[in-house]
Amino acid sequence: MYFLRKAYRDIRRNFLVNSVSTIIIVFSLLIFSIFLVVSVNLNRLLVNWKGKIQVICYVKNDLSPNELQNMKRRIRELGEVRSINYVSKSDAMLLFKRFFHNQDGIVEGLDKDILPASFEIHLKEKSHGGWRIDEFVKKLSQFEGVADIQYGREWITRLSTIVHLLRWGQLIVGGILFLAISFIISNTIKLSIYSRKEEIEIMKLVGATNGFIKIPFLVEGFFQGVFGATLSLGLLYLLYQSFLWRSGPFVRASLGPIDFSFLPWSSIGGILLVGISLGLAGSYLSLARFLKA
């Protein structure tokens, strides 16, 4: 209790220095958490895009309903299928008309049986890689009754490469950012402790033990970390809400329907933990130099 009171007194005494270091912690962590929010939502966007990957299997005209049912069952048995949907000739025409509803000239006079029936197949996420889809399509093409298969191979390969690059990029940029903010925060705390070098010297001269000197500084470091992380998360939330309000509709219109998300609780806890750990470690390491003698 004494050390808490002392830390509170010291924070008030050194209000300016403590405020400056807390502000630096806030902005360093804010930069890192902005990166995390962007990463989280980028991943959601990629999952969303990947969910749209589908294989369209056109079937021959002369298949009976029984044969179609049989074929659907066999496709499911391939094991990679998340969902499968049969689109009959008339359904295909209906979709076609809906798509071109403003251009009557195109639709007019078309025979309702002109479009082929098909199975729309969505694969499980683990099967989204280019070569896995290739394998699936190869197995599918050996089925009797298959007229043609379309699956936008190039687009899938490109998307897989983008996902791969982005995941690595996130790791590298995230790692560098984390190192940078650790460096900035620990040095900020170091500077704030250096500014109180004389006080530490006097404490040593009058017979303070290392523990007595360290504990209030560690308590201060802890609170700087907690305040810094909490304020940065608060600011991040405000920025996130204002982004949703101002740019959300525009982004959705450009990139497709995406459910934006704030940081998950685990990341919020992680940022608090990072703030506290850096506050404590910064204080501890800086003090270690003074207290060697």
Place this chain on the structure above:
Amino acid sequence: MRAPMDSSKMIQFFHVSKVYPGTIHALTDVTLEVNEGEFVFLTGPSGAGKTTLLKLIFCDERPTRGDILVNGMNVCRMRASQIPYLRRNIGIVFQDFKLLKDLSVFQNVAFALEVTGIRGKEMKRRTWKTLRMVGLLDKMDETPLKLSGGEQQRVAIARALVNNPPILLADEPTGNLDPEVTLDIINLMNNFNASGTTIVVATHNTDLVRKYRKRVIQLLRGRTVDQTHSERSMVHPEATASSS
């Protein structure tokens, strides 16, 4: 060889040398003793080794060779974790006062009690008592910057003595003060000495030393050249030339 212990001796140096990195010989083969309750001046020109000698007593530096006993304890064998407890038995005063500018006079003095775990009413009682002894009770709420140099040094002395340590070390305590205030400060230390505190004052002010009938330990280039009573002390000609 083990250093002999004598309970009437407060500080004993046995063939102590201190060499700083770069082979700078700050002290060479110094042997001296300060009795319990004694007031000793440590003189010599700048660079003679006065500050190093004081630092060795409160373990801010460790000797390269030799043994040092302080209040019966061999400080050369002391572990780092024991040093704070040694320092609670030694009051230390510096030329630049080393006060915390943003704390009041009271808080500066009470600070030395707080670190030893004395708090609350006992802390207040002892702080008031010491401030009364140095004549600053009426200024206890002021911050050091509002005080004169002499008053600031009184605060530093109060902080050094509030724990009732048996030893007071002062490194050029009057270096920043005018002659009149200098006498005030030495008289104040004299009062504490009269009540039993062993006092060692390092100074290069030979005029000040001559005014008091105290033992003088004279250092020159890291060696003791004289350890006599001040009225009999022949100030070394080199020391006079360098310190003027």
